[in-house]
Structures are given as C-alpha cells and as structure tokens.
Amino acid sequence: MTDISRSGCPINLSLEVLGDKWSLLIIRDMMFGNRRHFRELLTKSEEGISSNILADRLKTLLDEGIITREDDPTHKQKGIYSLTEQGIELLPVLAQMASWGYKYLPISEELGIRAQLLSEGGPKLWADFMDELRETHLGTKRRKRTGPSVGERLQAAYESIVKRK
Amino acid sequence: MTDISRSGCPINLSLEVLGDKWSLLIIRDMMFGNRRHFRELLTKSEEGISSNILADRLKTLLDEGIITREDDPTHKQKGIYSLTEQGIELLPVLAQMASWGYKYLPISEELGIRAQLLSEGGPKLWADFMDELRETHLGTKRRKRTGPSVGERLQAAYESIVKRK
DNA sequence: TCAAACTGCTTGCGATTTGCAACTGGTTGT
DNA sequence: ACAACCAGTTGCAAATCGCAAGCAGTTTGA
Structure with missing residues (x-):
C-alpha cells in the first residue's frame, strides 16, 4: 500500500485508508450482517467482491488496526475477523x-x-x-x-x- | 462512469458516487476552503490533484447533482462551482x-x-x-x-x- | 498594442489497480 | 476414501490513475 501520505488533513488521511469502493462495504457487512469469516464476507454480500480484493483489503484493515483476526478454535482453517474499537467507531x-x-x-x-x-x-x-x-x-x-x-x-x-x- | 450499480444498498450507492480518493476532498475544499474555480481547486489544495482527474470528478459530481457550474460574469473563461443542497448535506x-x-x-x-x-x-x-x-x-x-x-x-x-x- | 501570464480544460502514455477465473494446500464431514 | 469446504494465491486482461505537456481563448501589465 501507499506509505507516503499526501497531507496531514484528517479527512485526507481517513480517505487514504477507507477511500475506495470496498473497504467500508466490508466493515458494513461485519457490523450489520455479522459476517466474521472470509467465506461469509466473500459470498454473502450483495455486491460480489472478488477474493483477491477481499484478501488485500482485509490485510490493510488489519494493518490499520481497524479489525483483528484470530483463529477459530472450532475449525482449524477458519479465521475470525473482529472489529476493533477504532473500527466500531x-x-x-x-x-x-x-x-x-x-x-x-x-x-x-x-x-x-x-x-x-x-x-x-x-x-x-x-x-x-x-x-x-x-x-x-x-x-x-x-x-x-x-x-x-x-x-x-x-x-x-x-x-x-x-x-x- | 459506471452506470450499472452493484446493489441498492444506500451505503453501496453512496460509495459508488463518493468512494474514491478525490471526490470528497474536492467537496471538502469547496466547503471549508471556499474554492470555487477550477484553478483554485487544482493548485490551492494540500494534496495536489492532477487536472484530468479534477476535470473528471467535477463532471461526475455535476452529473450526480452534488455541485453545479455557472459562468463567472466577471471573467469570461472562469466557471464557478457551487454546492447543491445535496452536496451541502x-x-x-x-x-x-x-x-x-x-x-x-x-x-x-x-x-x-x-x-x-x-x-x-x-x-x-x-x-x-x-x-x-x-x-x-x-x-x-x-x-x-x-x-x-x-x-x-x-x-x-x-x-x-x-x-x- | 502586444507579449506574457492565466483560464478551464484535453491528450498521450506509462504505471498502478482492478476483477475474473482458475488453482493451491490443507481440513472437515460422511 | 472422498467430496465439500476453508482461506487465501496466482495469472492475466482490462480499466483506471496520474504525470507532463499542450491547447484555444482571455485578461493583464508595460
């Protein structure tokens, strides 16, 4: 991702993180649809995100501290994504x-x-x-x-x- | 621009209009910086948008009814961009x-x-x-x-x- | 009066990002 | 044993982005 920021304006910095067509939709699905697994986010959303984009966005949301990921104890391959306080806000x-x-x-x-x-x-x-x-x-x-x-x-x-x- | 929408969700539709790195910055500059001319928006912003992108975004904001454009009576070449009620909101x-x-x-x-x-x-x-x-x-x-x-x-x-x- | 500067854009083009489809290596349920 | 499911990854074509230059018309200043 882009490391250098264009300005220190809070709106600009927010847009550098969230200003694309998918990131906020993923957060919407986590909030309102309670989707917590990769597959759920991939297939159960209205808009049909593709898997590489989803993987990429989840990674940057993790990096930004907006979500976290932990292994699902009931299923060795599943990960559970959660919103952080920053994400909830x-x-x-x-x-x-x-x-x-x-x-x-x-x-x-x-x-x-x-x-x-x-x-x-x-x-x-x-x-x-x-x-x-x-x-x-x-x-x-x-x-x-x-x-x-x-x-x-x-x-x-x-x-x-x-x-x- | 894209004519077909991915879903009828209000968040998705909003993002299809505003979900990029520049549109909301242009609106920010019109609101808080009172920039109303093309050149002002082009050069007096922190982030340095390029002219083709600015022209493109202004066009779609016009199409969406978020801003309007009229000729500047004091200068035959200048146009004045204004926010609509939709844009103000x-x-x-x-x-x-x-x-x-x-x-x-x-x-x-x-x-x-x-x-x-x-x-x-x-x-x-x-x-x-x-x-x-x-x-x-x-x-x-x-x-x-x-x-x-x-x-x-x-x-x-x-x-x-x-x-x- | 005439050149320089300024106006709102447009064009060309290489670099980046997107999105579809197929695929991987592993796990789970039957 | 085997099909279905898991979280991603990879390849590639198409679309978008962003820099730089250019353009025709207008205004400004000497």
Missing part, C-alpha cells in the same frame, strides 16, 4: 453515509429500511448499537437488556419487508 | 470522517484544529455551518448574525496555529 461515518444515500440515491426498499431506522434513531441509537458491537467483537461484558437489541431490530425490519414481497 | 459525512481521523490517525496539528472544532461543536454547529453554506452556495437570504460565522471561526483557529509556528 466507524459506525457514525457509515450511518451518515447511509442517511445521505437514503435521502438522495435510488435505493431499494428492503435495503433502505436499515438506513431509515439508523437515520431516525440518531446518535442515541448509534451509541446503543456500538455498545452491542463491543459485546460481540471485543467481548465486553453484557449489560442489562431492555427489549430487543438494535441489531435484532434492524434485522427484523429488513425481514419484514423481504417477506412481504 | 455531505457535511455530516465529512465531519464524522474528520472526527474519526482526528481520533485515530496521525494528523498534523494545524489541519487537525478544524476537525477538533467540528467534532466538539456537534450537530448544532454543523447545522449552523450548513446554513452558511446555503447562503454562499445557494444564494439563500442571509439570516441575522450573532458573532462570527462558523466558517470564520474555523479559519481563525487554523490561522492561529499556522502563525504560532
């Missing part, structure tokens, strides 16, 4: 991007419902979801639960539309 | 990206101060700044002013650090 970026796309681009109904909930929920909902991600990705102790989790609500909303069709 | 995306970069990447002090103010100011400050952008880019009527504008405050903070050095 990309949620607001994704949420704003989703809101903007939801408002201005020709999104499909079933894939837009998550954006709508995320947008309407605002920072409070994001914070709840980030706490849930810390539980599943960082192994943070589970807090008291009141009702369904944000992740479950996002998933339920998605399925309610898919089934209706 | 990318501010939260940039702000979140700047906050994340500010927190996790090795930014330079003078370029980080804007990110810090933007991050600390939160959605309230963003809304004020977006109103100012509507004034300068959309010609919206100027509202009552109480103290310096957000744009002026961002600029003053930047210069206070540059001069100190």
